[in-house]
Amino acid sequence: MTIPVHRHTDARVCGATTTVAGNVDVFANNLLVSVDADPNTHGGGALIAHSNQVFADNILSVNHTADTANPDALCPVPPHCNPDTDQGSPNVFTGDPSAAPTVVIPPAIIEKISLKIEVYIAEPYIPPPGYIPTPNEVEQNEIHFADTPDEPEAIGEVIAKPEDKVYEDICHPFDGLLDQHLLESSQDLWDETGMGKKYVGTYPAGAFQGDGLSNEKILGLWQEIGFRDQTPIHSSDWVWKTDQTAWCMGYVCYVLKLAGYKWLQTSRALDAKDQQAKFEFTEIPYSNWADAKCGDVCLWAITDKKGKVGHHVNFLYTNKNKKMSFVGGNQSDAARNTNNPSGGAVTHSWRGTAKSTYNLQGVEGGLGAYDYTGVHHDTNLIHIYRPKKV
16 A cells, blocks of 8 residues: 655644654655654644654654644644644655554653643542533543552453353454453453552652553553553653553554554544544444444543543443443443443443343343433433444
C-alpha cells in the first residue's frame, strides 16, 4: 500500500502547518520530508512517525495516514490535542506502517497528566444520582474513581474451559476474548494494584518502574499499543508505567488490535467520537440500537463532583429486548447494575441476568439491565459504533 509522505508546510487538522526540524536534506516536491517529532506552527504538536521502515536523515519519516501527533500549545482546545497530519505529497509515497510507533510525550504534557492522576487518586468520587449531561461537555480523559487493593495480586495466566470460552449469542465477534478476560478478572488478575496508600498524592521518581506495585496485565496493554518503554524524558515519567493512568480506551484499543480490528494508538475515551473516521467506526444511530451487537464500541458521558463531564468507553456485550450489558476495562464491579467507570478491573457491567464468566448466576440468553427505552440512568450512553475488521 502506498501512502503520501508528509512535508514541510503541509497542513495539520488543527489549522497549523508542519515545521520540519529534524531533516535538512531529504526532499519531496522540493519540500523537506517531515520526520518524527517535527513540531507545528502553533508550537509543539510533535509528529509521531508511523512509517517504521522509511527514514530521512536517519530519522523515521512521517506519512499522511493521517499520522498522529502530540498536543500543541493550544491544547486543550480541540483539535489541538490531536493535531494530526491533514495533507501529503500528491505523487511521492511511502510504505504502510507495520508496527506501533515509539511515543514521544513532551515534558509539559507528562507533568499535566501526572498532576491529573494524583488528583484522581487522592480524591476519588462517584457521579451523583440523577445526572443528565449538558451539551457543554468538557474535554478530558475518562475519570478514575474508587479505591483499589493495597497489595498486588498474583499475576498469571488463566485459560478458560471450553464451555466458558465462547457464548456465541453473547460475544462471538472476538472469539471469546472478552470472556477470557472476564474469567481472568474473576481470579483478580485484572485488578489495579498500584494504589498503595503510601503513594497517594506523592509519587517518588521510579515508583512505578519495575517495583511490582502495578498490575502487569494493565501495563501489558500499554505495551501492546505502543505506550510503554519510552526513553525517560522527565522525572515523573511513570504515566504509562502505572495501572492508575485511566485505561478504559487503552483496553478498547488493545482488544481491537488483538482481535484484528482497526485500532488507533490513543488513551482518550472521547477519541471514539473525535477520531471516528480514523477508527473507521460506523455509528449505530439510536433508532437502530436494537441492531447493535456484541463487540460494538460504546461511548458514555459521565460527570465529576464539580459538574464537569468526562467520558468512558467499553464494549457492548449483550443486547436483547432493548436491554444491554457491557464489558470494559477501568471499571469497578462494586455495583451490579451500573456502568461503574470507577476504577478497578475488567468487568461485566449492567449485567442483569445475562450470563458471563463474571456473572455465573446469569442464564444463557439472559437480559442485560441497561434499558434504553427511555428509562433514566445515572450514566449516559451517548454513542454506539461498529468497529471495522481488517
